[in-house]
Each structure stands twice: as structure tokens, then as C-alpha cells.
Amino acid sequence: MSAATCTHEGARTLYNVERGIAFRADCGDRRVCVAARHRRNREMRERLSLVDYLRTPDLWTFTARTREQDALIEARELIRERRRRGESVNDTAERIAPLCMYRAEDRGVINRENLAIFNRALERVVRAVARQAERERHPGYRSTRHAAMLRNRYGNEHVARGRPGAALRIRVREAGELHGRLHAHAASDFDYLDKRWLDDHCRRCGLGFCEFERRNTKVMRAAARFSGRAVRSRTIGLYLSKYLSIPDDRRWPWPTHARLVSSARKVLPPRPPKPGWAFKPQSVAGVAVDLLGAVAVDVDVCFYSRDRDPMNRLLERGPPCAA
Ligand SMILES: [Zn+2]
Numbered sequence: 014m015s016a017a018t019c020t021h022e023g024a025r026t027l028y029n030v031e032r033g034i035a036f037r038a039d040c041g042d043r044r045v046c047v048a049a050r051h052r053r054n055r056e057m058r059e060r061l062s063l064v065d066y067l068r069t070p071d072l073w074t075f076t077a078r079t080r081e082q083d084a085l086i087e088a089r090e091l092i093r094e095r096r097r098r099g100e101s102v103n104d105t106a107e108r109i110a111p112l113c114m115y116r117a118e119d120r121g122v123i124n125r126e127n128l129a130i131f132n133r134a135l136e137r138v139v140r141a142v143a144r145q146a147e148r149e150r151h152p153g154y155r156s157t158r159h160a161a162m163l164r165n166r167y168g169n170e171h172v173a174r175g176r177p178g179a180a181l182r183i184r185v186r187e188a189g190e191l192h193g194r195l196h197a198h199a200a201s202d203f204d205y206l207d208k209r210w211l212d213d214h215c216r217r218c219g220l221g222f223c224e225f226e227r228r229n230t231k232v233m234r235a236a237a238r239f240s241g242r243a244v245r246s247r248t249i250g251l252y253l254s255k256y257l258s259i260p261d262d263r264r265w266p267w268p269t270h271a272r273l274v275s276s277a278r279k280v281l282p283p284r285p286p287k288p289g290w291a292f293k294p295q296s297v298a299g300v301a302v303d304l305l306g307a308v309a310v311d312v313d314v315c316f317y318s319r320d321r322d323p324m325n326r327l328l329e330r331g332p333p334c335a336a
Contacts (some may be wrong), residue, residue: 019048023293029289033319044265062250063282069237070200072230076221077131077195084112121194125268129138134219139181141214145173170327172210176204182276185256188266198256
């Protein structure tokens, strides 16, 4: 629970008529408002805790491809091509040198355009994984040419093994702390994903490298192991939502309205409605007087409770009698 209070213009009031409570909510602007950031995180954590996993998922990290990585791939291609033709690679320096001028953060920098490129590429990878898993579930898969190709390349034709419905279920985007580098954390409840195969697909789909988060996965598994379904989901939700929180004093790195969590279809449930609670674009005092039956409230209060309102008690008891 956060203690941050929104002091910005446009803050709304959250109230409950039945319980006679109203308090100042936030303005909703994550760029400037710590209270809004905390609330959005809380809400997302609640939603993430409702996801049903087939098993405790693995955590993977997908990174945006940078210009530097492009250059590396280009340079490797060049060298491979020369070798294939039996030419010397000693004189490739002239052609590789300009590639070394690219800066790493060029495309990892967070802006609308890079975010769109990243999301598209990640979506492509997720689809490719789902397609492969589907293939592998087919009875005759082992004898297909595709299986033979994978066996040949990765020593294993089962590179994405999972039950139907399994997926890289939830993706949480994050901006690197140090350089603001764009990347995403994903929870995968596949039984097995081949790292080398996945890496190749990331490159083909326009992402940078991917990484299996061995340590975090281990810690999360240990925490979620001995618990029932609901507790397990809550533990996982807690781990994933950690990626969403950024230090209060850090500049908000995302464009307005950027979605930080994406999921496979229907995987991320909406927040359950809280009956009786509603928002109003009005001050707490206004709501207290208009809707909760308050008589007199300070104009700038952040919280109002009918039960604690001395004026209300006064009215209930009737006027004090002169003894
Ligand atoms: Zn605010």
C-alpha cells in the first residue's frame, strides 16, 4: 500500500454511498503522479493474480534489437558469405568498420515508434512459438521435413513443447534502469522451450537476444510450489508486477497511454468490479455533501467517513441538552 497522495489538478474522488466513505483518488497521469503509478500497479497486480497457469511458468526476457545488434548480424553475414566463397576475411575490416559506429541504444530507446516495432516483433515471436507447439502436437510430426530440419540444426525436434492453450501468456514491458533499454518479461507455461531455437526466431522476427531468467524462475518456483492454484497465481502476479514498478523519483519513461502488459487472448482477466464503489470528478468535500449526507466539511479534505463525522453524530444524538 502506498502513502503517496495525488496533489494534482483533476484528482477524482472514490466513494461508497452505503458505507459513507469518500477519499481522494489520483489524477491518473502516470507521468507526473506517483499516486497514480502506485494505483495502476496495484490494479495490474490484482489482475495478474487472477491468471490461471497450467503450471508455475518460466520467466523469459526479450530485448529490443538495437542498431548495434543489426551491425553485428550484418558483419557476421559478410564474414560467412566470404568464407563460403573461399575468400579471405582479412580485408573485411574496411566494410565492417562503419558498422562499429552504431550506438547500442539506438532502437532500445523508448519512444512510440520503437515501442511499436518491439511489440510487433514480440507478437511475431509468440505466434511462431505457438505454431511450432501446434506442429509438435501433431501425431506424424517426427517424420516431417520440418522435424528433420530442426533435428539437424538443434539436435532436437521438440523445441516448443506444451499442452494446448499454453503460451507465453503474459508479457510485461520494462524500461532498463541503466540505459532505459526496452525489453519485456514473459511468463511461459510451456513445458520446454529451446533457447537456441527461440534466439534464432527472435532474430528472424526483429528482436534482439532472449534470455531464460534462471534465477528469478527458480525463486518464483520455490515461492509458488507448495500452494494451491489461487495462491500460486497470486505469487506469480506479485513477481510479474515487480517489473512494473519503477522508483518514485524516476522520470516516467513511457509514452502516454502505453500499455505495459499484454497477454494472449482472454488470458488476463479484468479486475473484478467492487460493488458500491464509484468515481466522481469532484472534490471529496463535494461528494460528501452531495451524496453522503455531510453537513459541513472542510473544502480540502482527502478523506471523509460518515461514521467519523462529528457533525453527523451531533445530529443523530440530537442537540446536547443543557444540564
Ligand atoms: Zn496526480
